[in-house]
Amino acid sequence: MCGIVGYIGQRRAYDILIQGLHRLEYRGYDSSGVAIINEEGSLNIYKSKGKVEALEHYAENKDLSGNIGIAHTRWATHGEPNDINAHPHCSESGRIAMVHNGTIENYSVLKEALSNKGYTFVSQTDTEVAVQLIEYIMQTNNCSAFEAVKEATKRIVGAYAIAVVDRQNPNTIIAARQSSPLVIGVGEDEYFIASDATPIIEYTNKVVYLNDGEIAVINRGEELKV
Numbered sequence: 001m002c003g004i005v006g007y008i009g010q011r012r013a014y015d016i017l018i019q020g021l022h023r024l025e026y027r028g029y030d031s032s033g034v035a036i037i038n039e040e041g042s043l044n045i046y047k048s049k050g051k052v053e054a055l056e057h058y059a060e061n062k063d064l065s066g067n068i069g070i071a072h073t074r075w076a077t078h079g080e081p082n083d084i085n086a087h088p089h090c091s092e093s094g095r096i097a098m099v100h101n102g103t104i105e106n107y108s109v110l111k112e113a114l115s116n117k118g119y120t121f122v123s124q125t126d127t128e129v130a131v132q133l134i135e136y137i138m139q140t141n142n143c144s145a146f147e148a149v150k151e152a153t154k155r156i157v158g159a160y161a162i163a164v165v166d167r168q169n170p171n172t173i174i175a176a177r178q179s180s181p182l183v184i185g186v187g188e189d190e191y192f193i194a195s196d197a198t199p200i201i202e203y204t205n206k207v208v209y210l211n212d213g214e215i216a217v218i219n220r221g222e223e224l225k226v
Contacts, residue, residue, distance in 0.1 A: 002027070002029065002072065002073060002074050002087075002100075002101040002102075002195070003021065003024030003025075003027050003029065003072065003073040003101070003194075003195045004070070004071070004072055004099050004100075004101055004161060004163055004182065004193060004194060004195045005017050005020030005021055005024065005070070005071040005072070005192075005193065005194050005195075005199050006069065006070040006071070006099075006163045006173055006175070006191075006192065006193030006194070006218075007020075007067075007068065007069055007190070007191070007192055007193070008067065008068040008069075008171070008172075008173050008190065008191050008218055008220050009067055009187065009189060009190025009191065009220070010067055010189060010190060011067060011190065012064070012065070012066070012067060013036050013066055013067050013068055013069035014034060014036055014059070014064040014065075014066070014069065016192070016199075016203075017034050017036075017069050017070070017071035018034070018052065018055075018056060018071070019199070020071065020192075020194060020199030020200075021034075021052045021055075021071050021072075021073055021199075022052055023198045023199040024073055024194070024195060024196075024198060024199060025051075025052060025073065026198075027073065027195070029073035029074055030049065030050070030074060031047065031048060031049045031050065031073070031074045031082070031083070031085070031086035031087075032047070032048060032050075032051075032052050032054075032055045032071070032072060032073045032074065032086065033045065033046060033047030033048065033055060033071065033072055033074075033086045033087050033088050034046055034047075034055070034059070034069055034070070034071040034072075034088070035069055035070050035071070035088040035090075035097035035099075035165060036064065036065075036066040036068070036069035037066050037068050037069065037165060037167050037170040038063060038065045038066040039065060039066065041167055041168075041170060042063070042167070043090070043094060043095070043097055043165070043167040044062070044063050044064075044066070045088055045090055045097060046058055046059045046062060047083050047084075047086035047087070047088070048083055048086065049082050049083050049086060052073070066170075068165060068170055068171070068173065068220070069165070070088055070097065070098075070099050070163045070164075070165055070173065070193070071088070071099065072086075072087035072088060072099035072100075074086055074087050084122060084123050085123045085124055085125050087099045087100065087125075087127060089123060089125060089127045089128040089131050090131065091131050091132055091134065091135035092119055092120065092132060092135065093135060094167070095135060095166060095167055095168060096131055096134055096135050096138075096145065096164060096165070096166055096167075097131070097164070097165050097167075098127065098130065098131040098134070098162055098163065098164045098165075099127075099162065099163050100126075100127040100130060100160055100161070100162045101159075101160065101161040101162075101180045101182075101195060102158060102159035102160040102161060102178070102179065102180040103126065103158050103159055103160075104126040104127075104129065104130060104156050104157070104158040104160065105157045105158040106156070106157040106158065107126035107129045107130070107158075110129050110130075110133055110155065110156070111129045114129065114132050114133060114136060117136060119132050119136065126158075130152065130156060130160075130162070131164070133152050133155065133156075134148045134149055134152050134164065135148070137151050137152055144169070145164055145166040145169060145172070145174050146172075146174050146215070146217050149162070149164055149174045149176055149215060150215055153176055153178065153213075153215070156178075158178075158179075159178060159179035159180045160176070160177070160178050160179070160180055161175075161176070161177045161178075161180035161181060161182040161195065161210075162174075162175065162176050162177075163175045163182075163193050171219055171220040171221075172217065172218065172219050172220070173191070173193065173218040174215065174216070174217060174218070175193055175210065175215070175216040175218065176210070176214070176215040176216070177210040177211070177212060177213075177214060178212050178213060179212060180195075181195055181196060181209070182194075182195065182209075182210045183195070183196060183197055183200065183207050183208065183209050183210070184207065184208045184209075184210065184216055184218065184224060185197070185200035185201075185203060185204045185206065185207050186204060186206040186207070186208065186224060187203050187204040187206075189220075189221060190203075191218045191224065192204065193218070208224060208226065210226065214226050
């Protein structure tokens with residue numbers, strides 16, 4: 001069962017994300033990864049097949065700076081366990097990164113439609129289809145990541161818990177849930193996201209469980225909007 005972790009605040013995100021992935025290891029997984037936006041606005045993604053320790057080893061001597069990020073432990077459904085199919089997945093332009101739990105039932109239809117629009121895919125996952133769809137909606141409608149996620153969830157059939165970051169808006173995480181659990185921890189000028197409360201409870205006892213069909217807009221220094 002896949003696991004999601006996310007953080008936005010003033011601490012170094014990588015440390016919290018890695019610790020959160022370790023706390024979700026009990027769910028079972030075959031690969032893991034992190035996506036972090038640094039202070040210069042670069043979106044750095046590190047992924048590895050195997051245990052979280054393999055990811056930590058791969059990330060050594062990499063740029064791990066930044067205080068906003070998302071992370072994931074994957075249990076393979078679409079595509080074999082490998083570095084490429086591991087989450088997070090990135091849009092073609094490199095602007096949007098996303099982690100996803102669940103299964104998108106109509107991903108092949110969406111993938112064909114996006115391929116006809118000129119999009120290419122590097123993984124075998126349904127998740128990459130979803131993040132490409134979000135970017136396509138942003139570009140077509142000239143809208144924000146929140147508006148694009150909202151529209152994308154109307155087109156996606158299946159179960160999902162997702163967290164999305166946009167390197168052009170490094171103060172926001174967008175999260176959405178449908179038939180797959182997602183919880184948000186509310187701290188002091190910081191927020192935590194996870195598949196369950198296990199990675200959050202050491203930081204805060206104030207949590208918000210998203211209901212089916214809800215989308216959360218998590219802005220740095222602002223109140224949580226659902």
